[in-house]
Amino acid sequence: MKAELGEAHAGARNAGRPLLLEGGLDWKPMSLTPHDMDFIAGKHAAAREIALAFGVPPQLLGIPGDATYANYREANAAFWRGTVIPLVRKAAGAMTGWLGGRFVDCRIEPDLDAVPALQVERDALWARLSAASFLTEDERRRMAGVEA
Known part of the structure; x- marks a missing residue:
């Protein structure tokens, strides 16, 4: 069947020739048209x-x-x-x-610490607060939004 299709419809001399599908065969396009x-x-x-x-x-x-x-x-x-x-x-x-x-x-109030998308920002805030040795523990907690 493949060989018959190739002979009847392949090549420059067969270009534009209509293809008639019979016996339950249907056409499935393999690519998208420009439209x-x-x-x-x-x-x-x-x-x-x-x-x-x-x-x-x-x-x-x-x-x-x-x-x-x-x-x-x-x-x-x-x-x-x-x-x-x-x-x-x-x-x-x-x-x-x-x-x-x-x-x-x-x-x-929303619990923003529970938002995974903002975890990187939250971790960076805690790292900065932990490195700030001049702040008291209560000041760090307040700046992080945690009740002292």
Whole structure:
């Protein structure tokens, strides 16, 4: 069958000759047409624009060509710092206000130490505070945001 297809449709003299598939055979394209590639590029561009509108770095979408490992790590930290944490703080503030009527000393705050994307920054802060021998233990804790 392969040889028959090659004889009937391969080469310059058979160019443009129609191929009739019978007996349940169907055609499966092995590559993308220029039209398909334009559609995919447009889809990726739209995804980038939507992500940016919501404060999500395009590198986090996994679009080919957008990310390297270092860019991903920085983009993830920027996403947490610039988008997620402000939204969480806003929601926590609203919940604190809502619960404040019933529970006077109620305060809801996010635990930023539990965010893996910000761990490198947190480790750097602790390293700087540990190296600052002129600070007392309570001052270090206060600067790190830990209750003394």
